[in-house]
Amino acid sequence: MSVTTAPAVLDRDGLDALVTALVGQGRTVVGPTVRDGAIVLAELASADALPFGWGVELEAGRYRLVRREDGAAFAHSAGPQSWKTFLHPARERLWSADRTPEGHVSFTPEEPAAPDYAFLGVRPCDLRAVAIQDRVLTGGRYEDSGYGARRRRALLISVDCVEPGATCFCVSTGGGPAADPGYDLALTEVVDGDGHRFLVRVGSEEGARLLEAVPHRGADPATETTARASVDAARDRMGRSLPPVDLRALMGASLDAERWDDVAARCLTCGNCTMVCPTCFCVTTEEVTDLTGDHTERWQRWDSCFDLDFSYLHEGPVRSSGKARYRQWLTHKLSTWHDQFGTSGCVGCGRCIAWCPAGIDITEEVAALHTESETER
């Protein structure tokens, strides 16, 4: 089979065929769809389930669906979930054990559930977040075997952003609304007088084979120009930004900043920010038994540095105040993450801003820390 690497164009029918082809290959296709008043990520049986004609309005502590006239499917920014929901699920059984009639204990390891995922509509910020979680969960001496199994089989179809949300700030974290390499296929949605279509870039052999299997045509200059202009315009319309300073150094020098008291007075330490963050990866394990005491299971579940138990050591938590826990989260995310993993832990998706019940805005907190550090000079 010949491999197509030049940009191509899929029409709406081509998008339908793409999802049908993926389902036909036995893949579990996951993408955005409208449910419960939000655009969530869920299994898609067909492209019809995509949120055609829906956009979102975002602000600190606020998320609303809005209707769009143009019928676009991907003109919305990050929703309440990220792809870690599927690659690094909130709960996962690691093993179980049973008492045998002879009084011994027999252990049964759990095979990780690893469907052949196809993720459709991965935002550029989320593509970077997946790369960060790859480094964290598979890049060290000990791999998270469940994550690794799912990740190696997953096919990623990214979508460039042409409609950034008011809480987005990917550009100031070193990213942007166009997908960096790491995708199998990258789409840019174009809706204009010439119709509804998707410019496609190929990022892998598997992506090329998939494109070959669906109706498509070579990219025409008008579609390429419109797609590029839309993404460039999105780059200039970011809703927010982080201060253009060395954040790693700023956070390191802000340990005793007064701003921590200010944010601690507002923070509920609910941990929502860590749950929605596409790069937060912390887990804990717990044992559960049945009522007979003959069967026990070990589960891994997401944990949060906002939880008091997270830093429990001997007779108490190391970070007992909300101030210490918020400072830990932000300092790790923007500073010490570099020491551990070689990058920042923030990709600027804005989820922690929109889904914080107290409307705490990471960009505002960092700007305040920067102002305080400048004032003290």
Ligand code: SF4
């Ligand atoms: S910053 Fe907001 S989301 Fe995060 S723990 Fe505090 S109140 Fe909850």
Ligand code: SF4
């Ligand atoms: S810290 Fe906030 S903006 Fe940054 S990646 Fe996490 S959720 Fe997104």
